[in-house]
Amino acid sequence: MNIQEILRYGLLAGLGICAYLLVMQWTADYGGATPPPTPEELAELSVESDEPFTTEMPGDEVPVVGSESGDIPDASLVRRSQTEQAGAQHISRESDLISVNTPLLRMKIDPAGGDIRLIELPDHPISLEYPDTPTTLLQKNTNRTYIAQSGLVGEDGFDGSPTKPRYTAPQLEYEIFNTPQDIVLTTRRATEGGDVIVRKIFKVDPQQYLVEVVHEVDNRSTEPFVVNLFAQLTHDGKAEESSTFFGPRPYLGAALTTSDTRYEKIGFDDVDEERFREEVDGGWIAILQHYFLSTWVVNDNASYLYYGMRDSGGKYRFGLTGPESVVYPGEIGQFNLRFYSGPKTQRTLDAISDNLELTVDYGILWFLSVPLFYVLEFAHSLVGNWGVAIILLTIVVKLLLYPLSAMSYKSMARMRTVSPQIKRIQERFGSDRQRLSQEVMALYRKEKVNPMTGCLPMLAQMPVFLALYWVLYESVELRQAPFFLWIQDLSIMDPYFVLPILMGASMLLMQMLNPPMPDPMQQKMMKIMPVLFTILFVFFPAGLVLYWLMNNILSYAQQYYVTKRVERAAATSKTVAPK
Numbered sequence: 001m002n003i004q005e006i007l008r009y010g011l012l013a014g015l016g017i018c019a020y021l022l023v024m025q026w027t028a029d030y031g032g033a034t035p036p037p038t039p040e041e042l043a044e045l046s047v048e049s050d051e052p053f054t055t056e057m058p059g060d061e062v063p064v065v066g067s068e069s070g071d072i073p074d075a076s077l078v079r080r081s082q083t084e085q086a087g088a089q090h091i092s093r094e095s096d097l098i099s100v101n102t103p104l105l106r107m108k109i110d111p112a113g114g115d116i117r118l119i120e121l122p123d124h125p126i127s128l129e130y131p132d133t134p135t136t137l138l139q140k141n142t143n144r145t146y147i148a149q150s151g152l153v154g155e156d157g158f159d160g161s162p163t164k165p166r167y168t169a170p171q172l173e174y175e176i177f178n179t180p181q182d183i184v185l186t187t188r189r190a191t192e193g194g195d196v197i198v199r200k201i202f203k204v205d206p207q208q209y210l211v212e213v214v215h216e217v218d219n220r221s222t223e224p225f226v227v228n229l230f231a232q233l234t235h236d237g238k239a240e241e242s243s244t245f246f247g248p249r250p251y252l253g254a255a256l257t258t259s260d261t262r263y264e265k266i267g268f269d270d271v272d273e274e275r276f277r278e279e280v281d282g283g284w285i286a287i288l289q290h291y292f293l294s295t296w297v298v299n300d301n302a303s304y305l306y307y308g309m310r311d312s313g314g315k316y317r318f319g320l321t322g323p324e325s326v327v328y329p330g331e332i333g334q335f336n337l338r339f340y341s342g343p344k345t346q347r348t349l350d351a352i353s354d355n356l357e358l359t360v361d362y363g364i365l366w367f368l369s370v371p372l373f374y375v376l377e378f379a380h381s382l383v384g385n386w387g388v389a390i391i392l393l394t395i396v397v398k399l400l401l402y403p404l405s406a407m408s409y410k411s412m413a414r415m416r417t418v419s420p421q422i423k424r425i426q427e428r429f430g431s432d433r434q435r436l437s438q439e440v441m442a443l444y445r446k447e448k449v450n451p452m453t454g455c456l457p458m459l460a461q462m463p464v465f466l467a468l469y470w471v472l473y474e475s476v477e478l479r480q481a482p483f484f485l486w487i488q489d490l491s492i493m494d495p496y497f498v499l500p501i502l503m504g505a506s507m508l509l510m511q512m513l514n515p516p517m518p519d520p521m522q523q524k525m526m527k528i529m530p531v532l533f534t535i536l537f538v539f540f541p542a543g544l545v546l547y548w549l550m551n552n553i554l555s556y557a558q559q560y561y562v563t564k565r566v567e568r569a570a571a572t573s574k575t576v577a578p579k
Contacts (some may be wrong), residue, residue: 026061052459072156073153073307073321100174100183102206104342106134113164114185114200116148116235119294119341121209128450128488130479137292145236148294150213150337153202154228154324158189167200180205193222193329209342210352215335217327225327227333231296232319237553238269240289250290254308254318255359257283263358266308268316276308284353285318288361291476294341296320297353343476346373360474368467373475380477383387386490388482390543394550397464398558405558461551465544472543483542490543497538499545504534506552510559 003058003247097117098109108118119138125131138146151159158165167185174183183202188195196219203212219225239252258278265288266276281303286295298304298320308318327333340352350357362369375396377388402440429436472478472491482488486496494500507530537545 037108038545055540073232073319096172098169098172098174098183098185100176100202100204102176102204104209105204105211107204107211109183109185109202110140111167111169111185113149113151113159114167116339119148121292121342124292124343124476125480127167135292137289139293144238145234148231148235148292148296148339148341149234149319150215150229150231150296151338152215152217152227152335153196153230153321156196157227158187159230161215165198170351174204174205176206178206191221191223194220196221196225209348210338210340213337213339215333215337217333219327219331219333222329224329225333226324227327227335228324229337230319231285231321231337231339232317233285233294233296235268235287235316235318236314237316238543245475251361252287252289254285254287254316255305256280256285256318257355258295262355263361265361268310271308271310273318276306277307279303280306283320284356285354286359287318288344288359291344291479292342293344295339295356295359297338297340297356298322299336299338304562307404344474345476362467362470362474363466365463365470369471369474372464372467372531373471376471377477385483386478386481387487387543387546390490391550393468394517394554398551398554401461402558405555465548468547469540469544472541478543483546487542487546490546491541493539494542494545499542499549500534500537500540503537503545503552504530506549506556507533510552510556556572 005433009010095260096111098111104121104123106118106120106122107116109115110117115137115141118136120134120136122134124135126133126135138148140147151157151160151165165187166188169183169185174181181204183204185200185202186197187200188197196217197217199214199218199490201214201216203214205211213231217225217227233254240250251265251267253265253270255263255265257280258264259280268480271275277280282298282301283304283306284295284297285306286293296319302323304320304322306318308316310316322335325333325335338352340349342348345358346357349359373394376386376389376393379384379392379396383389383392411569422440425439425443429439478491479489481490483490487494511526511530537548
């Protein structure tokens with residue numbers, strides 16, 4: 001490569017970086033992530049909307065049983081249910097909410113219905129730029145609606161009445177930092193035969209994101225109490241803001257395990273026109289977002305009706321209703337659920353429920369991504385640094401693929417030994433492309449050289465590369481994970497482009513060991529590949545570029561060693577060959 005070509009490629013790389021910086025500035029000014037709201041803005045957002053509640057449903061569907069947001073399951077979702085119209089609803093003020101603080105969660109519970117209206121994660125800040133601002137999963141304000149609800153509906157269900165049940169609690173603030181504690185909410189209904197008391201108990205463990213929710217019915221009346229358990233997640237459908245202009249759009253929607261599939265995703269647009277309904281024994285229902293999820297998990301294998309729908313107010317509801325249950329006079333009935341709202345940590349989710357770990361969605365190459373993640377996790381347990389763990393993973397992958405790589409490198413080394421002969425053929429038959437091709441192929445057969453063998457390492461690496469991409473993109477363990485020096489988050493791009501430039505330089509070094517392509521056009525394409533890859537890798541997560549850089553360095557070392565061995569062997573054979 002002459003000096004003019006080096007300057008040309010350097011100019012192309014510089015133009016690509018300048019274009020990237022312009023796009024990044026445009027994104028920051030118009031389309032990028034916004035800083036977190038100030039405390040004053042949060043206080044303003046916490047005021048509820050005065051928009052009146054409506055129970056109108058499209059078509060001939062059964063009217064919704066009333067609630068603050070109009071999203072309690074309607075009569076078609078329970079086996080026996082009343083269908084009264086909604087009356088006036090109580091709207092809780094911010095000061096009415098019950099606050100629960102643990103080392104992992106900040107939760108707010110609405111005494112109207114016992115809905116979970118806020119979940120914040122102090123251990124997971126929204127970004128490194130705002131380390132004191134926790135990631136918010138659930139929230140209810142004038143701009144966003146994402147809440148978790150559960151209760152008792154059906155023939156006698158409190159949540160199926162014209163107004164939501166109003167619970168009382170011993171206190172409004174709970175600080176739970178050492179031992180688990182129960183938060184007991186109580187409501188009462190007077191009947192002709194006596195009182196029915198319902199307790200909604202949140203069992204909070206300060207060391208877990210998982211909260212057990214128990215609905216306890218104390219039937220002190222003279223009549224049976226007939227109810228169905230329900231739980232649901234209500235979301236306004238607003239997508240997350242992407243942190244970069246070129247960043248992939250993460251999946252935002254529901255997922256569950258059905259009778260036919262271990263993991264089924266239901267996007268918001270899937271229920272715009274038609275409800276989703278399916279009966280499943282046991283199971284869970286979740287709403288997923290990048291790195292995090294919220295999910296209701298049932299505790300038994302009874303038959304539950306799972307549903308997804310868009311209500312008349314444009315909100316999306318995904319939930320479940322249980323079978324009809326009877327609490328007889330003088331008895332206490334319990335209906336148990338578990339609620340998880342937190343990071344998509346595979347081992348934690350796997351311990352909660354079957355198939356819940358599949359919400360860490362690695363796509364079609366999951367069978368490669370899962371073992372790659374566990375190897376990466378094991379390496380991290382040894383070294384304590386995810387970047388070093390990626391380097392160790394690269395070494396493991398190269399060792400596993402070494403037999404295939406060695407075969408390829410030997411073929412490429414033989415190609416180098418015959419390149420002088422190919423050059424002489426080109427000089428003789430350069431004007432006759434058909435004859436040139438025939439002579440070159442004859443030479444390949446004579447020397448037992450297969451140029452396609454040199455592509456095998458790249459082809460073998462591509463599935464691993466794509467699988468690792470999804471590991472780095474989906475695994476919350478690598479979110480905001482530092483490496484060294486300027487790399488403070490391996491899940492986002494290198495802010496100073498050092499790793500992509502080094503990766504491009506490593507590709508150039510590898511090309512110097514490869515034999516030149518016989519076609520001049522192919523030679524030019526190969527020369528420009530490092531520049532194109534450098535520009536492309538600028539937008540990839542730093543952890544992925546680190547993997548590819550280390551892969552190139554190890555590949556160069558392997559190829560250099562094999563090439564020198566083949567060249568020495570060829571020189572020796574020529575020396576001892578009879579004249």
